[in-house]
Amino acid sequence: MGKHRRSIQLSIFAFVLLVVGYTVATSAFGGEERPPEVGDRLAPFALASLEGGTIGTDEFKGKPIVINFWGTFCPPCVEETPALQRMHEKYAEQGVVILGVNLGEKPVVRVEQFVDRFGVTYPILLDPELDVRDRYGVRSYPTTFFVDSAGVVREVKVGGMTEGYMDSVIGQLVQLQ
Structure with a gap:
């Protein structure tokens, strides 16, 4: 019985070692992708544009980016859209890119x-x-990611924003360039 006990123990040890090795490998080498958080590098993406063609975040390397996830059905999205347009007009010459990502609305x-x-x-x-x-972990609308010119997420705002808030955060992104 001692010989069988030893082989059972070795089998259990080998199984545990395999499970631990698999867990470590998947977390270190590309298991589930987690949403970007403050301090993370921007997770790149490309989507169809309302104007036609495809636009990807990689096109704006070296520029601050504001990514606003929104919907026409969302009252805070409706309220902040004019302010986002004014921020676009104010900061475009300084290289700031604002991208609005509409969330699956049809038609x-x-x-x-x-x-x-x-x-x-x-x-x-x-x-x-x-x-x-x-991929970005957006659960509430609007959600906005503020990304500096180095591609690092500097702020994530869940919920509506005032124009003053937008101006302050975008101003900080411009100063970091």
């Missing part, structure tokens, strides 16, 4: 009407399958 004509209503001229990207929303 797209509703998004087009919203953009026309508010005179939005910054790029509007479409996330019809909500893949980017899920």
Whole structure:
């Protein structure tokens, strides 16, 4: 019985070692992707643009980026859209890029009407399958990521923003350039 006990112990030890090795390997080499947090590098993405074609965050390397996840159905999104447009107009010459990511709304004509209503001229990207929303961990609308010119997330704001708040955070991103 002693010989069987030893082989059972070795089998259990080998199994535990495999489980631990698998756990360490998947967390170190690409297990589940977690949403970006303050201090993380921006997780790049590319989406179809409302204007046609595809726009990706990699196109704006070296520039501060504001990524606003929104929907036409969201009252705080409606309230902050004019202020986001004013921030676009104020900071575009300083290299700040504002990207609006619409969250899966169909028909797209509703998004087009919203953009026309508010005179939005910054790029509007479409996330019809909500893949980017899920990768970024967005659960409440609006959610906005403020990214510095080095590609590091500096602030994540869940919920509506005032124009003063936007101006302050974007101003800080400009100073970091």
